[in-house]
Amino acid sequence: MSRFCLRSFPKRQNAVVPFTIEQYNSYLIVPEKRPNAVVRLFCFPFAGGNASTYSAKWSSDLPKSIEYVAVQYPGRQGRSSEPFITDMKELVSQITDALTPLIKKGNKPYSFFAHSLGTLVAYETALEIRRRKLPMPEQLILSGRGAPGTTDPFGKPIDCGLPDREFADLCVSRFGPSPGLIDQRLFSVSLPPLRADMKLYYSYTPLLSEDSTPSCPIPLEKPLAVPVTVFGATGDPLSQPEMLQTWQRFFTDEEDPDEDSGSDSESSESERRDDLYDDEMMKRKKELFFERIVIDEPFHHYLERRNFKEDFMRCLSSLVVRSMEEEVWC
Template sequence: MTCFAFRSFPKKKETTQAKLIPKYDDYLLVPEKRPNALVRLICFPFAGGNAGVFSSKWSSDLPKAVEYVAVQYPGRQTRATEPFITDMKELARKITDSLTPLITKGKPYAFFAHSLGTLVAYETALEIRRRKLPLPEQLILSGRGAPGAIDFGGKPIDCDLPDNDFADLAVSRFGPSPGLIDQRLFSLSLPPLRADMKMYYSYEPELSDTSTENAPEPLEAPLPLPATVIGATGDPLSQSETIETWRAFFGREEAKEKHNDRENADAVTDIDTDSDADASYESESASAPAKKKKPFFFQKIVIDEPVHQYLDRRHFKEELMRCLSSLVVRTMEEEVWC
């Protein structure tokens, strides 16, 4: 087992006043409210993460047409005194409760989620559909396969191990994390990670009887949403064949068989997109200007670098901006047709 020696750092002077983060409510933080934005990007953090993991890096980079909203799970940062939630579906219900006032105001929105956050985002989208609320215009999922897909990380980590042993296993399994190898952050980072890993290992997605680890299939109908899934070579949790497992979880019922037939014909390339997506959208726009169905496409992007590095890289940001730009354009077109 790889061991990490913790360095000693001088203690920082305690600040007398905590920085206030703008928010819609406890679950939804927004660094910069943009009332004139055309769409919202709602982000779900990875295991052990918090609402701040993307804020400082992305919020200022987003075009003014996009408002960034970060989901804050209980038990971290401004919610540090609250108990953790270790049940995935309970967390999805709580997030949906908070999202309801925001998503019923008519402004289109998209989900972005990384790693464990992809499962939380998927369950939240299912809960939104059950309540007959407006669905996201698009899901952008990064860093892992679909619910029920084989876990290439190996056998489950014992979440009750002593602190250093648990941290060593987590770092060796998922890669270096500043929160686990920096003594100043260690005591703050470890409890959320333990809670999130317990949530992950106790998660039981609802899958069909024919589902397998290599080809999971949802019990509920696929979400009728455009989906972009992003993976990275060299990372077992998000290789091309792993993120391909998301395909069965999205699409129209009548199109599901067609898309399944295409899987064998898809080439393993950096970008794998259904070729008729744009044509489908154009035909719907022309035939039903009053109320269009969401265009469906399944896009797979594989970046040639380790997963724990690419979130900060230019290539990933370019792909994210491309997805959002496409959504903004579609939103503008819908306003014209409506």
């Protein structure tokens, strides 16, 4: 098999990438449908984000082998007439409904990327996918915070009922500068989804073992048998190394017999796979099942920094290569 390489991000000076609205459904927005892509990457926004949070930054830079799909929550952009959802269970159920046609048997392999609040939504969505016995993600790439139930380094919650300017200033002081909260032209549009997402965060109660502690949360449900890469930054209080490490208990390198790999249950194809393929894939997944990357950056919003992009692209390269190898072996 020939080696597969991804091109690096080009250098741009104040580049603006147009965001063209296409969609599979109201929850799943795609700047460019790529029927020949090897894998789909579903991206969950951070608090206050929307479908263009990553699209304008990444979609044109990703290789043709990856189809980028943004998860769009209600109440923003083209869904501005819909009410915000501030209940995690309801949001995850609706996202999973929207994902099902694109992840059920016979579709491309897929992965999740999420930053900050999005990591909690992505994790809970992966749990719901397992409950519904749908094919699981090839990998989760989680960035910018510790696992569910991890200690909040800021202590006192933000009062979501504060006046607009006071609420925004408090968010900036904790999470770093955000264009939508600094630029007065964007302020009135950016604040309502941020306020709704903070309500979503503070109302979220993860299912944890009674043995859990804030510094060592333990999931009540069995860990996900999915490889995971977690990103953090040296200057980000939400993603310090010890906080990123808390994700390890939420994932396992042990094969889960209850998880659907995407093969047809009415077919014996999986039984006819060569033993060498099975052994090689299991070995690869065990090697990759938990990876922690801490980049040298001072802020929570580091997704545009080159340090992050280089490691992020390496993760995607590995994902594409594994997906291509599985297609060849199957």
